[in-house]
Amino acid sequence: FLSLDASCKQIKLRNLNSTNGIYTIVGANGNPYPVYCDMTSDSGGWTLVASVHENFIGEGVGRCTVGDRWSSQQGSSALRPEGDGSWQNLNTFGDAVSATSDDYKSQAYFELQATDIMVWQVPNDTPALHFSSAAYLKYRTTDGFLTRFGGNLYKLYSVHYPVVAGVYTFPSDSGPSIPVVFDRGSVNTVLSHMPINVEPNVEAGYIQFRAISIHRDAFAFCPGVRNKPTFYNPSQSCIGSSGKTEGLTYCGDFSGLMHNGHAPGTGWSADNTLLKSSFLIFYR
Amino acid sequence: FLSLDASCKQIKLRNLNSTNGIYTIVGANGNPYPVYCDMTSDSGGWTLVASVHENFIGEGVGRCTVGDRWSSQQGSSALRPEGDGSWQNLNTFGDAVSATSDDYKSQAYFELQATDIMVWQVPNDTPALHFSSAAYLKYRTTDGFLTRFGGNLYKLYSVHYPVVAGVYTFPSDSGPSIPVVFDRGSVNTVLSHMPINVEPNVEAGYIQFRAISIHRDAFAFCPGVRNKPTFYNPSQSCIGSSGKTEGLTYCGDFSGLMHNGHAPGTGWSADNTLLKSSFLIFYR
Amino acid sequence: FLSLDASCKQIKLRNLNSTNGIYTIVGANGNPYPVYCDMTSDSGGWTLVASVHENFIGEGVGRCTVGDRWSSQQGSSALRPEGDGSWQNLNTFGDAVSATSDDYKSQAYFELQATDIMVWQVPNDTPALHFSSAAYLKYRTTDGFLTRFGGNLYKLYSVHYPVVAGVYTFPSDSGPSIPVVFDRGSVNTVLSHMPINVEPNVEAGYIQFRAISIHRDAFAFCPGVRNKPTFYNPSQSCIGSSGKTEGLTYCGDFSGLMHNGHAPGTGWSADNTLLKSSFLIFYR
Numbered sequence: 031f032l033s034l035d036a037s038c039k040q041i042k043l044r045n046l047n048s049t050n051g052i053y054t055i056v057g058a059n060g061n062p063y064p065v066y067c068d069m070t071s072d073s074g075g076w077t078l079v080a081s082v083h084e085n086f087i088g089e090g091v092g093r094c095t096v097g098d099r100w101s102s103q104q105g106s107s108a109l110r111p112e113g114d115g116s117w118q119n120l121n122t123f124g125d126a127v128s129a130t131s132d133d134y135k136s137q138a139y140f141e142l143q144a145t146d147i148m149v150w151q152v153p154n155d156t157p158a159l160h161f162s163s164a165a166y167l168k169y170r171t172t173d174g175f176l177t178r179f180g181g182n183l184y185k186l187y188s189v190h191y192p193v194v195a196g197v198y199t200f201p202s203d204s205g206p207s208i209p210v211v212f213d214r215g216s217v218n219t220v221l222s223h224m225p226i227n228v229e230p231n232v233e234a235g236y237i238q239f240r241a242i243s244i245h246r247d248a249f250a251f252c253p254g255v256r257n258k259p260t261f262y263n264p265s266q267s268c269i270g271s272s273g274k275t276e277g278l279t280y281c282g283d284f285s286g287l288m289h290n291g292h293a294p295g296t297g298w299s300a301d302n303t304l305l306k307s308s309f310l311i312f313y314r
Numbered sequence: 315f316l317s318l319d320a321s322c323k324q325i326k327l328r329n330l331n332s333t334n335g336i337y338t339i340v341g342a343n344g345n346p347y348p349v350y351c352d353m354t355s356d357s358g359g360w361t362l363v364a365s366v367h368e369n370f371i372g373e374g375v376g377r378c379t380v381g382d383r384w385s386s387q388q389g390s391s392a393l394r395p396e397g398d399g400s401w402q403n404l405n406t407f408g409d410a411v412s413a414t415s416d417d418y419k420s421q422a423y424f425e426l427q428a429t430d431i432m433v434w435q436v437p438n439d440t441p442a443l444h445f446s447s448a449a450y451l452k453y454r455t456t457d458g459f460l461t462r463f464g465g466n467l468y469k470l471y472s473v474h475y476p477v478v479a480g481v482y483t484f485p486s487d488s489g490p491s492i493p494v495v496f497d498r499g500s501v502n503t504v505l506s507h508m509p510i511n512v513e514p515n516v517e518a519g520y521i522q523f524r525a526i527s528i529h530r531d532a533f534a535f536c537p538g539v540r541n542k543p544t545f546y547n548p549s550q551s552c553i554g555s556s557g558k559t560e561g562l563t564y565c566g567d568f569s570g571l572m573h574n575g576h577a578p579g580t581g582w583s584a585d586n587t588l589l590k591s592s593f594l595i596f597y598r
Numbered sequence: 599f600l601s602l603d604a605s606c607k608q609i610k611l612r613n614l615n616s617t618n619g620i621y622t623i624v625g626a627n628g629n630p631y632p633v634y635c636d637m638t639s640d641s642g643g644w645t646l647v648a649s650v651h652e653n654f655i656g657e658g659v660g661r662c663t664v665g666d667r668w669s670s671q672q673g674s675s676a677l678r679p680e681g682d683g684s685w686q687n688l689n690t691f692g693d694a695v696s697a698t699s700d701d702y703k704s705q706a707y708f709e710l711q712a713t714d715i716m717v718w719q720v721p722n723d724t725p726a727l728h729f730s731s732a733a734y735l736k737y738r739t740t741d742g743f744l745t746r747f748g749g750n751l752y753k754l755y756s757v758h759y760p761v762v763a764g765v766y767t768f769p770s771d772s773g774p775s776i777p778v779v780f781d782r783g784s785v786n787t788v789l790s791h792m793p794i795n796v797e798p799n800v801e802a803g804y805i806q807f808r809a810i811s812i813h814r815d816a817f818a819f820c821p822g823v824r825n826k827p828t829f830y831n832p833s834q835s836c837i838g839s840s841g842k843t844e845g846l847t848y849c850g851d852f853s854g855l856m857h858n859g860h861a862p863g864t865g866w867s868a869d870n871t872l873l874k875s876s877f878l879i880f881y882r
Contacts, residue, residue, distance in 0.1 A: 052345035059695065059726045061620035061632040064345040088393035096380055096387040096664055097398075103664040109656035114665075119723050120699035121692075124405075127343065127421045131404035137695045140725070155403050155472070157424070158343045188723070336629035348629040372677035380664055380671040381682075408689075411627065411705045415688035439687050439756070441708070442627045 037142050038067035039314050042075035050162055052126055058141045065138055066126040066158055068148070068312060071168060071213050076148050076312035079139040079183075081129035082251070082269055083154065083308040084284035089291070094272065094281035099123050099133040100250070102272040106281040111195040113272025113281075117250045118188035130156045130308045133283065140184035144313035145174040147183070149210075149237065149253055151223075151307045161310065166303065167223075168214040169254060170312075171237065175208045182313060191240040193250045195274035198242045200262065205239035207256030220254035223304035224267060225289070227297055231261035241268045245275040249285055253309050265289075266298045269309070321426050322351035323359035323598050332358070334446055336410055342425045349422055350410040350442055352432070352596060355452060355497050360432050360596035362445075363423040363467075365413035366535070366553055367438065367592040368568035373575070378556065378565035383407050383417040384534070386556040390565040395479040397556025397565075401534045402472035414440045414592040417567065424468035428597035429458040431467070433494075433521065433537055435507075435591045445594065450587065451507075452498040453538060454596075455521065459492045466597060475524040477534045479558035482526045484546065489524035491540030504538035507588035508551060509573070511581055515545035525552045529559040533569055537593050549573075550582045553593070605710050606635035607643035607882050616642070618730055620694055626709045633706055634694040634726055636716070636880060639736060639781050644716050644880035646729075647707040647751075649697035650819070650837055651722065651876040652852040657859070662840065662849035667691050667701040668818070670840040674849040679763040681840025681849075685818045686756035698724045698876040701851065708752035712881035713742040715751070717778075717805065717821055719791075719875045729878065734871065735791075736782040737822060738880075739805065743776045750881060759808040761818045763842035766810045768830065773807035775824030788822035791872035792835060793857070795865055799829035809836045813843040817853055821877050833857075834866045837877070 035041045036056050042048050048069045054062045055077075066078040082100050086092030094102040094113070102113030112118070116135060124134030130152050148170035156164040179186035187193055191205040198204075212219075217234035224232070236256035241249045244262035250270030257264045265271070265279075265286030273281030280286040287305060289298035294305055319325045320340050326332050332353045338346045339361075350362040366384050370376030378386040378397070386397030396402070400419060408418030414436050432454035440448040463470035471477055475489040482488075496503075501518035508516070520540035525533045528546035534554030541548045549555070549563075549570030557565030564570040571589060573582035578589055603609045604624050610616050616637045622630045623645075634646040650668050654660030662670040662681070670681030680686070684703060692702030698720050716738035724732040747754035755761055759773040766772075780787075785802035792800070804824035809817045812830035818838030825832045833839070833847075833854030841849030848854040855873060857866035862873055 052341065052343040054346065057620065057695065059620040059634070061694070062622065063632075064347075066343070085398070086388060086391075086394055088391060091391055091393060092388060104654060104660060107654075107656060107659055109659060110654055114653070120725060121696045122700075125421065126345070127341065127425075128405045132406075137693065141695075157404060336625065336627040338630065348631075350627070369682070370672060370675075370678055372675060375675055375677060376672060409705065410629070411625065411709075412689045416690075441688060 037138070038065060038069070038077040039075035041067060042069055048074070052158065057137055063137060064126055065136055066129065066161070068162060070162065071148060071170065076314045077138050077142060078126060078129060078310055079136050079142065079313050080311040081124070081134040081308045082283055082311070083130065083133050084282065084305065085132070087282060087284050087288045087305065090278070092282070093278045097133065098283045099135070100270045100283045101281060101285070106273045106277050108196070108274055111197070111272065111274045112193060117193045117270060118184065120184070127158050129158070129310055130154050130161070138313065140182060142313050143181040145176050146171045146314050147176065147237070148312040148314065150310040150312070151253070151304070152310055153303070154306045154308055165214060167219055167254065169210040169212045171208045171210055173208065175206070186239060187250070193240055193248045193270065195247045195272055198246060198248060200242045200244045200246065201259045204242045204257070207236040207238035209236055210254070223301050224255065225287070225292070225298045225300050228267050231258050232256065232267050233258065238268070247271055247273055247275045247280060266300070321422070322349065322353070322361040325351060326353055326357070326359035336442065341421055347421060348410055349420055350413065350445070352446060354446065355432060355454065360598045361422050361426060362410060362413060362594055363420050363426065363597050364595040365408070365418040365592045366567055366595070367414065367417050368566065368589065369416070371566060371568050371572045371589065374562070376566070377562045381417065382567045383419070384554045384567045385565060385569070390557045390561050392480070392558055395481070395556065395558045396477060401477045401554060402468065411442050413442070413594055414438050414445070422597065424466060426597050427465040429460050430455045430598050431460065431521070432596040432598065434594040434596070435537070435588070436594055438590050438592055449498060451503055451538065453494040453496045455492045455494055457492065459490065470523060471534070477524055477532045477554065479531045479556055482530060482532060484526045484528045484530065485543045488526045488541070489522065491520040491522035493520055494538070507585050508539065509571070509576070509582045509584050512551045515542050516540065516551050517542065522552070531555050531557055531559045531564060550584070605706070606633060606637070606645040609635060610637055610643035620726065625705055631705060632694055633704055634697065634729070636730060638730065639716060639738065644882045645706050645710060646694060646697060646878055647704050647710065647881050648879040649692070649702040649876045650851055650879070651698065651701050652850065652873065653700070655850060655852050655856045655873065658846070660850070661846045665701065666851045667703070668838045668851045669849060669853070674841045674845050676764070676842055679765070679840065679842045680761060685761045685838060686752065695726050697726070697878055698722050698729070706881065708750060710881050711749040713744050714739045714882050715744065715805070716880040716882065718878040718880070719821070719872070720878055722874050722876055733782060735787055735822065737778040737780045739776045739778055741776065743774070754807060755818070761808055761816045761838065763815045763840055766814060766816060768810045768812045768814065769827045772810045772825070775804040775806035777804055778822070791869050792823065793855070793860070793866045793868050796834050799826050800824065800835050801826065806836070815839055815841055815843045815848060834868070
């Protein structure tokens, strides 16, 4: 599990028999650091670079509070429309072994040069040994879209599609949506966990980046779906919003996936499976 | 200090001359990570897996705020009766070298298979080089009790005794109390630092897990004592409560070890030695 | 980039051809850990031990909130006049690769034995590969002053000049100011980014430690300047204050570098270049 390679892809190319696990790779500045590698999906070579985990999405509390590292840990403020800015800066947090119990951002998120991304939806508190078997959804892009946006999500967000509230126009400034193929589950699985009221407004089988709402809030990442251009508030289909315009209602790592007054799995709230899962994001 | 072993116990078994210090061991997924090893107590082989440090236990402030990683960083809320859930999930935080200046949770906490635990009470801001010499209390279990609860505290709490407020009954649902032997200090040392009013209500010479109060709050860990069945509120003898039922009064990493209106060392407040110490938890 | 040396200085002495980058060194307890090394300034051998980054200095919000690790993450409180105490304790946070996107404190901060310090002011979100080229100011002490204060900033603050509000006298208890030489920029560059109103009150070409205000607040570190003895409030020239006496106005990692009601670059506010930079602190 020790390696002088710079990514899971390099490890796999050098040794086709590599198995899933945590490997030590070498960063852009020469430092070794650990990453989880998936060595099976589409022949493997996928580096886990981030996870989005919601630690508390209670009604009126727990929104953009401590631990909401993919949105804001300091509430929503007009003075700070980008929130903590983690999608587009160089901070790091969490650990690969804790990727389903806490937010995680590896230096691989901004250092690797990649062409595609993969997402696994894994129940919270699953150990790394079981990430792959426990995932109830696995999907990935196949068209090499990252090449067009700088080779990783850091470049995509910092250069092309900054996640900032209040400055972009609905719907024309929403970012690209990229089609995905499924290694586990299907478009129906995606929709079955999304809020019921969302279904008419989205198309499953995509990942969309920086969806803009009619209120001009910016949602970083729509996992498994893209929004129809007429869907004026992607709050309940996307994650990672600092929610400046609409404030705390849609602020948080999981944004509006649970909507006030709607029980999990009803109305505008995702079901408990999704609410108690983490989104694991891989590069290759 | 480099090793391919998976615990301090394996390191010691392979090399009986190993000394105290930080070693790199290999995790369940193949990744190397550092741990502090005590190689002396009862022939050594103890892995430091966690520390509980209180960064601010002011009256009415500092309770379940940022840094209270063993209870809740977001106050006490009926919507989140388990608080941050760190006793029973897979997150990690802190560093072995900072174990007396900050909370610490190693992946060893949930990955190692162990039979006994050891606790050191060490003054805050003691460097790792002096953990052992500075500890004013050292005690450990000897009966292999962890074998009955899954082999580590993660399994004990997540499977057998979840730390959740408002759902368990006093006193019958309190968890086990395990006798300890002392390598430094004694039952009298334990009691001398506890709140004076607590003494009639506890027995020193034990570690108790998940003590339940009459108000149905859950206290994760009672260091050095077990509560008499008639002691209806173990707030001042135990730590790690998210304090939902009684709210912020008993919320925090050190729970109610300092009680409002009681100066350190008087009434229901522990003395300053204890309040300014960290609890270091080892496995073997 | 792998090394069994204990500092960048040792690495450089052993191999004069070493270049800038992240190296793995060995800590006081035997554990390997990564540090960024500058191998060029004055023949190199400088270890990056810390960075001070301001994540939110909005007016009336963002002061001493989550992420203000060099001041206080829990507001300003008379019960906690030292704030989080990071200048003088053994906690760690952040990563070398993230030193311009987040606060950073390496175990090298308290473990290395050094004689001088160096500061780089680097625009936020600069990758480690470009720390050196992007810095708009580089300055360092040359007189070996750390030898007189225990060999590192941890000893300087914990033993000689604790950063605690409300207990020290203006101006006699202010700490030492040490002259610096410039490897990039000049005294004029320092002043050009400082608040305009500060200029008559400071001398550039120094680093001052623990400046005390007339209100008895303590400011840990004055980057590039020392305060004239008549300057009764170093709030706008220094950083790292928990701001107990004057409360949240001067609380935060960047203390009062932006003053309420003063736009960046006017009155008592530093300019945007400084406000959006990180202070990188090196030892040698």
